[in-house]
Amino acid sequence: MMKRIIWVISGLNRRMMKLLVALALIAYIASVWGTYTNMRSIQEHGEMKIEERIDEAVAPLREKIRDLELSFSQKYPPVKFLSEKDRKRILITGGAGFVGSHLTDKLMMDGHEVTVVDNFFTGRKRNVEHWIGHENFELINHDVVEPLYIEVDQIYHLASPASPPNYMYNPIKTLKTNTIGTLNMLGLAKRVGARLLLASTSEVYGDPEVHPQNEEYWGHVNPIGPRACYDEGKRVAETMCYAYMKQEGVEVRVARIFNTFGSRMHMNDGRVVSNFILQALQGEPLTVYGSGSQTRAFQYVSDLVNGLVSLMNSNISSPVNLGNPEEHTILEFAELIRSLVVSRSQIQFLPEAQDDPRRRRPDIRKAKMMLGWEPVVSANTHWIHTLDTKPR
Numbered sequence: 001m002m003k004r005i006i007w008v009i010s011g012l013n014r015r016m017m018k019l020l021v022a023l024a025l026i027a028y029i030a031s032v033w034g035t036y037t038n039m040r041s042i043q044e045h046g047e048m049k050i051e052e053r054i055d056e057a058v059a060p061l062r063e064k065i066r067d068l069e070l071s072f073s074q075k076y077p078p079v080k081f082l083s084e085k086d087r088k089r090i091l092i093t094g095g096a097g098f099v100g101s102h103l104t105d106k107l108m109m110d111g112h113e114v115t116v117v118d119n120f121f122t123g124r125k126r127n128v129e130h131w132i133g134h135e136n137f138e139l140i141n142h143d144v145v146e147p148l149y150i151e152v153d154q155i156y157h158l159a160s161p162a163s164p165p166n167y168m169y170n171p172i173k174t175l176k177t178n179t180i181g182t183l184n185m186l187g188l189a190k191r192v193g194a195r196l197l198l199a200s201t202s203e204v205y206g207d208p209e210v211h212p213q214n215e216e217y218w219g220h221v222n223p224i225g226p227r228a229c230y231d232e233g234k235r236v237a238e239t240m241c242y243a244y245m246k247q248e249g250v251e252v253r254v255a256r257i258f259n260t261f262g263s264r265m266h267m268n269d270g271r272v273v274s275n276f277i278l279q280a281l282q283g284e285p286l287t288v289y290g291s292g293s294q295t296r297a298f299q300y301v302s303d304l305v306n307g308l309v310s311l312m313n314s315n316i317s318s319p320v321n322l323g324n325p326e327e328h329t330i331l332e333f334a335e336l337i338r339s340l341v342v343s344r345s346q347i348q349f350l351p352e353a354q355d356d357p358r359r360r361r362p363d364i365r366k367a368k369m370m371l372g373w374e375p376v377v378s379a380n381t382h383w384i385h386t387l388d389t390k391p392r
């Protein structure tokens with residue numbers, strides 16, 4: 001009997017055991033599955049959390065980048081689109097200077113690719129800073145006295161100090177810039193097959209015996225005077241252009257630029273326009289050198305820039321005068337500035353500058369006839385903008 005009971009119990013136990021083992025197995029599998037799914041959800045949750053955190057941290061940066069991109073694309077003056085065929089690669093030496101920066105504006109706005117080269121002796125970065133970062137624009141800090149190797153289609157060679165106090169300050173540097181600098185640029189033009197426009201000057205006529213000055217006149221320059229570094233430097237630069245044209249077939253253009261004024265002239269430039277305006281604004285005496293009977297004719301910078309571009313794209317290789325023939329004595333000019341600024345400044349007569357040209361006025365018939373160019377801006381309305389630095 002006892003055996004039977006034990007057998008029943010053990011039979012029961014065996015079945016129970018099986019049941020218990022099965023249950024334990026199921027529980028184990030369930031728990032393993034649960035842990036696995038739990039772990040996956042924790043992991044997924046964790047990954048999501050990390051992503052969320054990264055997103056949170058990056059979002060303000062993304063916004064900043066978007067703002068920057070927007071401000072970049074908005075800050076440039078409007079630029080025309082030019083097809084590959086019409087778009088030129090243009091180098092402007094002295095492109096951060098007074099005339100150079102206005103030329104840069106014009107060529108950029110016309111849709112060309114512009115490389116400005118300047119050693120910042122008289123040029124200023126801020127004259128072209130509104131183009132920095134634009135895909136068509138490049139600024140290179142370089143002195144043209146050193147050779148330059150770049151690929152371009154046209155070269156506007158403007159690099160040189162132009163104000164008498166500036167060019168007389170370091171006459172050897174002025175000579176090197178106008179001679180070695182011009183040789184380097186003509187060498188570049190020859191190598192890459194570019195056309196070069198030289199910014200020459202009315203100073204090649206010196207203290208002229210012919211009035212008004214036309215392009216046929218050979219000039220009257222003192223080769224050993226204080227202005228010679230500039231006058232003779234520009235004269236030999238012209239000579240170099242025609243030697244390269246004749247011997248190497250380089251396409252050259254020569255603009256003889258007469259007195260020019262406009263925004264971005266530096267207030268310490270030392271030329272008469274900025275001197276008189278600054279003196280009148282500060283109520284200081286207007287410094288007239290000599291009797292003030294010497295004459296000049298002033299053109300506004302936008303007229304000059306249009307003339308330069310039109311000459312570059314013409315087929316005229318001989319020199320062309322670019323200037324406004326409206327002539328004033330320096331004394332008349334001092335009085336005009338005084339009345340425009342409504343200033344109580346006195347006029348102070350100082351000793352005459354050595355070799356100062358007594359008369360200067362361009363004969364612009366050639367430019368009118370061959371380029372269809374003439375000044376359109378009446379100088380009088382623009383004197384006051386001279387010391388502005390903003391794009392205008």
Ligand SMILES: O=C(O)[C@H]1O[C@H](OP(=O)(O)OP(=O)(O)OC[C@H]2O[C@@H](n3ccc(=O)[nH]c3=O)[C@H](O)[C@@H]2O)[C@H](O)[C@@H](O)[C@@H]1O
Binds near residue numbers: 258294296330
């Ligand atoms: O303005 C320009 O674009 C030209 O300026 C200068 O030629 P310059 O005519 O001697 O220029 P200024 O220094 O402005 O002198 C003009 C006249 O004003 C007189 N001046 C100048 C400054 C001053 O404070 N007071 C004064 O009476 C000068 O003696 C000169 O007779 C440069 O030499 C040229 O290359 C340049 O093209």
